Structure formats: structure tokens, C-alpha cells
Amino acid sequence: MNNVAFLNNSGENDWGGVENWIFKIAKALNKKGHKIFIISREESKLYKKAKKIGLNTKNIARISSAAFINPFQILSLSKYFKKNDIDTLFFCSSPTFKLGTIAANLADVEHIIYRRGSAKPISNKFYNKFLLNKISYFIANSEATKTKSLKYFSDFSDKKVKLIYNGVNLDKYKNVSIKKNIYSEFKIDKNKLLLVNIGRLSKQKGQKYLIKAVDKLRNSFDKFNLLLVGTGPKESELKNLVVELSLEKYVKFIGFRTDIPEILSQxxxxxxxxxxxxxxxVVLESLAAGLPVLATDSSSLPEIIEEGKNGYLAKDKNVESIADKMLMMCQQANLKKLSKGARETAERRFSFTRVVNETEKCFYKKK
Known part of the structure; x- marks a missing residue:
């Protein structure tokens, strides 16, 4: 078994895709017998959650973008790697990539793995090219992430690139026991279709295009309600937009929720x-719940959504296209067929067990 470390730079209130991936993978690898070390800021949620379940934790000061020229932080981390015989290191952000790669190379860490979850280019800097050549593997969670991240590094070895999509606990979203009836809680007519959007209320998630599409949809079909699940920096702006368009009858903001499987199942x-x-x-969770997905054709979404099988794709940032596809799905007589296709997609491609096994193969060879 291996001594596996995860280097993270999250702040006190950070909990997103990166933290979620690290925590879930760390727990799963620990269960398989690997010794896990979480290196993060002690005020972070990741550090606290890891410590609570008994994983080895180390506090680290905030890692700046110039960490690779901070000799004290480099040497301190390298010393920690040597002391604990770390043979595998994962990191998921630009600052941790820079600091971790140098410190791990100084400590002769055997497997240095950069896992990237955002479809944005790594900046075209000479030191990034140098450091990329010092890692063992680059894990991308989609083809879009791989292509965008390595946009300026076409000579990076394909042998070092591993495509490992995210995955979910399939059992968690099957035959869900309903404790809260979402229709009753928010006084929704049971004869109306229930549409959901789950995610941070932010520019990235594009909810303003969705709300404008709802404004168009109601002119052709009005037997629906849309639940916006989540909070975020654009919340006030989006609520004002709903009022401005007189959509209060159709759109409901229900804030942060912990009962996502129940919401998806209804x-x-x-x-x-x-x-x-x-x-x-959230898209993978929806598929696992047997919930068809209407998504925009941005980034990795066309890799996940199979038109007519588990959902449909609309044009990115295009209100007309989103409204048209929403109408198509609202009038769809075979939502049950799409529901079956959604669950089949999740079972075939997006189980968390597959993610753990494929990630483990990057550093561990069973004897």
C-alpha cells in the first residue's frame, strides 16, 4: 500500500468540486488500505472534515501563486514528504501544482499527479512548461478539460495524460426515500412539471439565460415550475430579474439544500x-437519479449528454435555443424513456467505484 498525500490551498469557506473530489477520493483510498495525508490550511472545511474522520492532517500556510520561489515553504513541505515516506502526491490547482511539484521532486516522491477539474488553459509561462515535465501524470476530468488546460503545451506527453471522468455513488440516487415532499413544501401544483437547476448562483452557471428562457417558455407552455437550488454572488441580481419579468409564479429560489437526492427524485x-x-x-447526480438533463453545449457537457437518450443540448448563452429545448422536453411524451437512458448512462460511465479504481492505477500496481 502507498502513502498518499493531497496538497490543497482552500480557504475557510471553500467547498466545491476540488474539495469534494479530494475528500471522496481520500476516503475511498483510505478504505482500500492506503495511508492518507491531507495537507491544507487548518481553517478549511477540507482539513476539518479530514481530521474528523481520522485522516492524517498537516496545517500549511496559504499558498501564493509565487510559492515556487518561497524556499522556506518548499523545504518545509519537502521535509514533511521525506519524514512520512510519501510516495504519491496529488494537487488540483495552480499554486499547489507549482509548490508541490518542486517540493515532491526534492523529496524524490515517486508519483506526482496534477488532477485538473476546470476547462480553462494553464497559463503559457516558461515555468509551467518546466514543471509539467516534472510530473508523473496529468488527470483531466473531461476531454474539454484536457484540451483547454493543455492548450499552450502541445508537446506535453500523451502518455502522461489520463482521462478520468467524475463519478457518483449510484446507490445513493436509486429508490430514494422521500422525507420532504417538495411539492407540498413550496406549494407547487402536482399537475405541473417540476424543473430544477442546482448550483452556485454565479456568472459561470448561467442562470440569467435560464430565467430569460423561462420568460419565453411560458408563452407556449405554462404548466411548470422551476426551482433554483443554491446561493451565490448573483442571487440578488437573479431575484430582481425574476421580479422584473414577472416570473414569481414560475421561478422559486429555495437556497442551499442538503436533500439533493430527494429533490432530484421528485x-x-x-x-x-x-x-x-x-x-x-450535479449533472452526473441527475443522471444517477434517472433525471433527464437539458444542458448547454459548453465545455464537457456534450461529452455527457447524449441527445434523445438521456437529455438534450441547447446552444450556449442562447435564450431562444434554451427555451425551445425546454419546450421540447415539457411536451416530451417519453420522459420515462429519457429517465431510463439517464440512469443507464450513469451506470455505464459515471460510477464512483470506477473513478477510484482508475485513479489508483496511476500510482499503485497490485502484486
Missing amino acids: ADFMVHTALWEGCPW
Whole structure:
């Protein structure tokens, strides 16, 4: 078994795709017998959650973008790697990539792995090219992430690139026990279709295009309600837009929720209008719940959504296209067929067990 470390730079209130991936993978690898070390800021949620379940934790000061020229932080981390015989290191951000790669090379860490979950280019800097050549593997969670991230590094070895999509616990979203009836809680007519959008209320998630599409949809079909699940910096702006368009009858903001499986199991379909993504957990969770997905054709979403099988794709940032596809799904007589296709997609491609096994293969060879 291996001594596996995860280097993270999250702040006190950070909990997103990166933190979620690290925590889930760390727990799973620990269960398989690997010794896990979480290196993060002690005020972070990741550090606290890891410590609570008994994983080895180390506090680290905030890692700046110039960490690779901070000799004290480099040497301190390298010393920690040597002391604990770390043979595998994962990191998921630009600052941790820079610091971790140098410190791990100084400590002769055997497997240095950069896992990237955002479909944005790594900046075209000479030191990034140098450091990329010093890692063992680059894990991308989608083809879009791989292509965009390595846009300026066409000579990076394909042998070092591993494509590992995100995955979910399939059992968690099957035969869900309903404790809260979402229709009763928010006084929704049971004869109306229930559409959901789950995610941070932010520019990236594109909810303003969704709300404008709802304004168009109601002129052709009005037997629906849309639940916006989540909070974020654009919340006030989006609520004002709903009032401005007189959509209070159709759109409900229900804030942060912990009962996502229950919400998904009661909805008719998911609408995901993100402007860019790596491999969105919420879309995979929807598929696992047997919930068809209408998504925009940005980033990795066309890799996940199979038109007519588990959902449909609308044009990115295009209100008319989103409204047209919403109408198509609202009038769809075979939502049950799409629901079956959604679950089949999740089972075939997006199980968390597959993610763990493929990630483990990057550093561990069973004897």
C-alpha cells in the first residue's frame, strides 16, 4: 500500500468540486488500505472534515501563486514528504501544482499527479512548461478539460495524460426515500412539471439565460415550475430579474439544500446552463437519479449528454435555443424513456467505484 498525500490551498469557506473530489477520493483510498495525508490550511472545511474522520492532517500556510520561489515553504513541505515516506502526491490547482511539484521532486516522491477539474488553459509561462515535465501524470476530468488546460503545451506527453471522468455513488440516487415532499413544501401544483437547476448562483452557471428562457417558455407552455437550488454572488441580481419579468409564479429560489437526492427524485428534468465546466457533479447526480438533463453545449457537457437518450443540448448563452429545448422536453411524451437512458448512462460511465479504481492505477500496481 502507498502513502498518499493531497496538497490543497482552500480557504475557510471553500467547498466545491476540488474539495469534494479530494475528500471522496481520500476516503475511498483510505478504505482500500492506503495511508492518507491531507495537507491544507487548518481553517478549511477540507482539513476539518479530514481530521474528523481520522485522516492524517498537516496545517500549511496559504499558498501564493509565487510559492515556487518561497524556499522556506518548499523545504518545509519537502521535509514533511521525506519524514512520512510519501510516495504519491496529488494537487488540483495552480499554486499547489507549482509548490508541490518542486517540493515532491526534492523529496524524490515517486508519483506526482496534477488532477485538473476546470476547462480553462494553464497559463503559457516558461515555468509551467518546466514543471509539467516534472510530473508523473496529468488527470483531466473531461476531454474539454484536457484540451483547454493543455492548450499552450502541445508537446506535453500523451502518455502522461489520463482521462478520468467524475463519478457518483449510484446507490445513493436509486429508490430514494422521500422525507420532504417538495411539492407540498413550496406549494407547487402536482399537475405541473417540476424543473430544477442546482448550483452556485454565479456568472459561470448561467442562470440569467435560464430565467430569460423561462420568460419565453411560458408563452407556449405554462404548466411548470422551476426551482433554483443554491446561493451565490448573483442571487440578488437573479431575484430582481425574476421580479422584473414577472416570473414569481414560475421561478422559486429555495437556497442551499442538503436533500439533493430527494429533490432530484421528485423533479421531471434538470436544466443546466453553465458557461464552462470540467465535469459537473450535479449533472452526473441527475443522471444517477434517472433525471433527464437539458444542458448547454459548453465545455464537457456534450461529452455527457447524449441527445434523445438521456437529455438534450441547447446552444450556449442562447435564450431562444434554451427555451425551445425546454419546450421540447415539457411536451416530451417519453420522459420515462429519457429517465431510463439517464440512469443507464450513469451506470455505464459515471460510477464512483470506477473513478477510484482508475485513479489508483496511476500510482499503485497490485502484486
